[in-house]
Amino acid sequence: MKMAMKDGMLRIIEADITQAAIIKSWGSMKYSRSNQMYEGPVSMELLNKLAGIVKLPPAIEAVRKNMNEVQEAVDRERIRKDPKPLVQYPVTKSLYQHQVRAANMALLTFGLVPPEKEEYRDE
Structure with missing residues (x-):
């Protein structure tokens, strides 16, 4: 799974089937078929949930800790x-x-x- 944060939005690509199912069940991110990625607004809740299933990149982890x-x-x-x-x-x-x-x-x-x-x- 790869993720990036830009302009207050979190973008996730290359999520495996299990990760995609978990992310979809939260209902806080939308899937874009044209871009093949999940996208949603950055929030403390979303980042904490993601940290529970994958290791966040250092920059995103720093934002999560600050929040x-x-x-x-x-x-x-x-x-x-x-x-x-x-x-x-x-x-x-x-x-x-x-x-x-x-x-x-x-x-x-x-x-x-x-x-x-x-x-x-x-x-």
Whole structure:
């Protein structure tokens, strides 16, 4: 099996019969007869499923690991009892806890704050 990632799409060619059946059962990739390949949007779920059946190329594995790290950081922020702002937010009033939590989660999700920076804070 060969795969490539370009423009937010994952493309797979030369999948054997078993791999093709598994990929087809997920319903997240479409098969193009003209190009003889499966194609679907890159997502954490898709990459994790693929990692379970084949060894991903190093570049794609790095993307998968980064997506998982970001998701874990967002999940930790979601359940944090006393969230502290990751950055100084440009607002004049004090933010409520749920607002700080949501803003922190947005920064993590959109990659404006790396998950490592979030690690040093108290739990």
